[in-house]
Amino acid sequence: MKLFTVGPVEMYPESLELGGKQDPYFRTQAFSDMMLGIERKFLKSVNAPQGSRFAALTMSGTGAMEAAVSSVFTQEDKVLVIDGGSFGHRFAQICEIHRIPYQTIHLNFLQEFTADMLAPFENQGFTGLLVNYCETSTGQSYDLNILGNFCHRNGMYLIVDAVSAYLADSLDMQQQNVDLILTASQKALALAPGLSLVAASPRVTEERILKNRPNTLYLNLAGYFENQKRGQPPFTSAVSIVRMLAQRLDVIEQSGMRAVVAQHHKRAVYFRTKARQLGIMMPCYRLSNCCTPLIFPKGNAKQIYQYLSEKYGLVVTPSGGAQAEKELRVGHLGNLQLSDYDILIDRMKEIL
Numbered sequence: 244m245k246l247f248t249v250g251p252v253e254m255y256p257e258s259l260e261l262g263g264k265q266d267p268y269f270r271t272q273a274f275s276d277m278m279l280g281i282e283r284k285f286l287k288s289v290n291a292p293q294g295s296r297f298a299a300l301t302m303s304g305t306g307a308m309e310a311a312v313s314s315v316f317t318q319e320d321k322v323l324v325i326d327g328g329s330f331g332h333r334f335a336q337i338c339e340i341h342r343i344p345y346q347t348i349h350l351n352f353l354q355e356f357t358a359d360m361l362a363p364f365e366n367q368g369f370t371g372l373l374v375n376y377c378e379t380s381t382g383q384s385y386d387l388n389i390l391g392n393f394c395h396r397n398g399m400y401l402i403v404d405a406v407s408a409y410l411a412d413s414l415d416m417q418q419q420n421v422d423l424i425l426t427a428s429q430k431a432l433a434l435a436p437g438l439s440l441v442a443a444s445p446r447v448t449e450e451r452i453l454k455n456r457p458n459t460l461y462l463n464l465a466g467y468f469e470n471q472k473r474g475q476p477p478f479t480s481a482v483s484i485v486r487m488l489a490q491r492l493d494v495i496e497q498s499g500m501r502a503v504v505a506q507h508h509k510r511a512v513y514f515r516t517k518a519r520q521l522g523i524m525m526p527c528y529r530l531s532n533c534c535t536p537l538i539f540p541k542g543n544a545k546q547i548y549q550y551l552s553e554k555y556g557l558v559v560t561p562s563g564g565a566q567a568e569k570e571l572r573v574g575h576l577g578n579l580q581l582s583d584y585d586i587l588i589d590r591m592k593e594i595l
């Protein structure tokens with residue numbers, strides 16, 4: 244079997260080996276040292292501003308989205324959400340549940356986000372913007388420079404869900420004016436699901452996270468930041484994923500973020516060129532390196548998915564909802580080689 248999915252993805256042999264080992268007890272100095280090393284490497288990888296805070300949460304990416312929103316915003320805020328697919332929609336749902344006033348910029352299927360869509364929200368008293376850097380359900384990558392400048396002009400906090408974009412697309416908290424970024428273990432980090440990572444700027448930490456009193460214990464980032472000072476989680480951590488993460492971040496630090504992003508870009512471009520040669524359609528908006536959405540106007544997407552997985556064990560990512568018959572996504576995350584795409588393309592030819 245070979246996964247061309249967006250999470251979980253093909254894992255690296257080193258991670259699989261670590262996953263088979265006995266977990267140590269974690270209230271120890273050795274575990275704290277590992278966590279502090281992870282903090283340093285993660286904050287560096289996103290170029291977090293000096294004094295930024297880090298948390299490792301034992302929950303999937305949605306937990307980190309909810310932790311971020313409920314720790315940063317209150318009912319006194321007014322938040323803008325880019326709702327361009329199922330993950331953007333999830334941010335809106337979280338605001339709804341936590342009674343945080345919000346408005347959305349809604350995008351239709353295949354519609355591109357453009358800077359002029361922000362104009363009606365300029366100087367309207369918004370205090371924050373919630374965005375998925377890559378909206379994984381559509382593969383669209385929003386321009387963080389545009390969003391960062393907008394937030395800066397309007398004195399808003401920029402909260403970025405980079406669950407699928409971290410490592411795949413270039414991300415720089417300082418340059419792009421990001422206040423909080425979150426990601427999760429099962430996407431480009433290519434680890435088992437269950438651990439999420441958060442980096443928060445000193446500004447949002449001091450002005451919001453350490454001051455607010457959200458109605459939640461497990462999702463309150465303040466508790467995680469406080470304990471992380473000594474490298475400990477407030478609750479039992481997903482210890483085995485933490486061990487795998489320490490190893491992955493070592494590898495990433497050694498190769499450098501630029502090279503890691505370039506590797507994802509190379510895979511994406513390689514696959515897209517070949518898929519276009521087959522006459523397969525793709526959306527016209529800015530695509531993330533995380534995955535490539537393929538459009539099948541004849542409505543045979545599901546049939547192609549089944550053929551590839553049942554006959555060859557090649558698992559691409561089906562789309563949900565209204566797009567299920569028309570769209571498939573091919574992932575570029577995890578332990579994949581260019582030659583894997585050659586095989587996938589050859590097999591796809593058989594059924595197009």
Ligand SMILES: *Cc1c(COP(=O)(O)O)cnc(C)c1O
Nearest residue numbers: 303304305330375377379406407
């Ligand atoms: C995968 C993903 C998440 C998290 O989903 P979980 O199923 O909770 O891990 C959040 N946002 C984006 C953009 C994602 O791709």
